[in-house]
Amino acid sequence: KFINDSTKLIIGDNVQINDYVHLACGKSLIIENDVLIASKVYISDINHGNYSGKNHSCPEEKAKNREIFAKPVKICENVWIGENAVILPGIEIGKNSVVGAGAVVTKSIPENCIVAGNPAIIIKKYNFDNKKWEKINN
Numbered sequence: 001k002f003i004n005d006s007t008k009l010i011i012g013d014n015v016q017i018n019d020y021v022h023l024a025c026g027k028s029l030i031i032e033n034d035v036l037i038a039s040k041v042y043i044s045d046i047n048h049g050n051y052s053g054k055n056h057s058c059p060e061e062k063a064k065n066r067e068i069f070a071k072p073v074k075i076c077e078n079v080w081i082g083e084n085a086v087i088l089p090g091i092e093i094g095k096n097s098v099v100g101a102g103a104v105v106t107k108s109i110p111e112n113c114i115v116a117g118n119p120a121i122i123i124k125k126y127n128f129d130n131k132k133w134e135k136i137n138n
Contacts, residue, residue: 012077027070035075038083038101045073045089076111096126 009025011017012033021037023029024044037043049057049066057066071090075081079093082101093099094111103120114124114133124133 026068028072028074030073031075032077032079032095034078036080038081038085040084041081041087042085043073043075043081043087046070047089 006027007025008028008030009023010030012031012035014033015031015035015037017023017037018039018041020040022042022044024042024046026046029043029045031037047069048063049061050069051057069089073087073089074092075087076093076095076097078096079099080097081087081093081099082103084102085099086104087093087099088104088106090108091105092108093105094109094113096112097109098114099105099109099120100114100116100123102118103116104118105115106119109115109120109122110125112126112128113122115121116123121138122136123138124135126132127134
């Protein structure tokens with residue numbers, strides 16, 4: 001049995017989830033307060049098969065028979081996720097961050113950042129000294 005009493009899907013206060021959003025939770029998916037999720041966003045803590053770390057799934061194994069793995073996802077408070085974004089298993093998005101439309105988030109994001117692209121990279125970070133979003137040279 002994959003889903004059990006230890007599985008938790010937590011959605012905080014003042015969270016806006018727009019149409020056609022897909023939330024998949026096999027272990028832990030936490031969305032904190034004041035998060036805005038645009039339309040057609042995919043957020044999942046599960047992966048069908050193991051493709052990194054130890055015990056990789058064999059490509060000859062039938063896809064439907066591959067084990068399902070879960071890694072917790074956490075969307076911290078006051079995050080904005082743009083339309084068609086994808087948040088993959090094991091990700092934490094830091095508070096006050098923005099995920100650009102169409103971004104595919106494959107790594108955790110620090111707080112106060114803007115990410116975009118596939119895979120998503122940090123393109124701006126907020127500077128509290130001058131109160132501006134500053135471009136990051138990648």
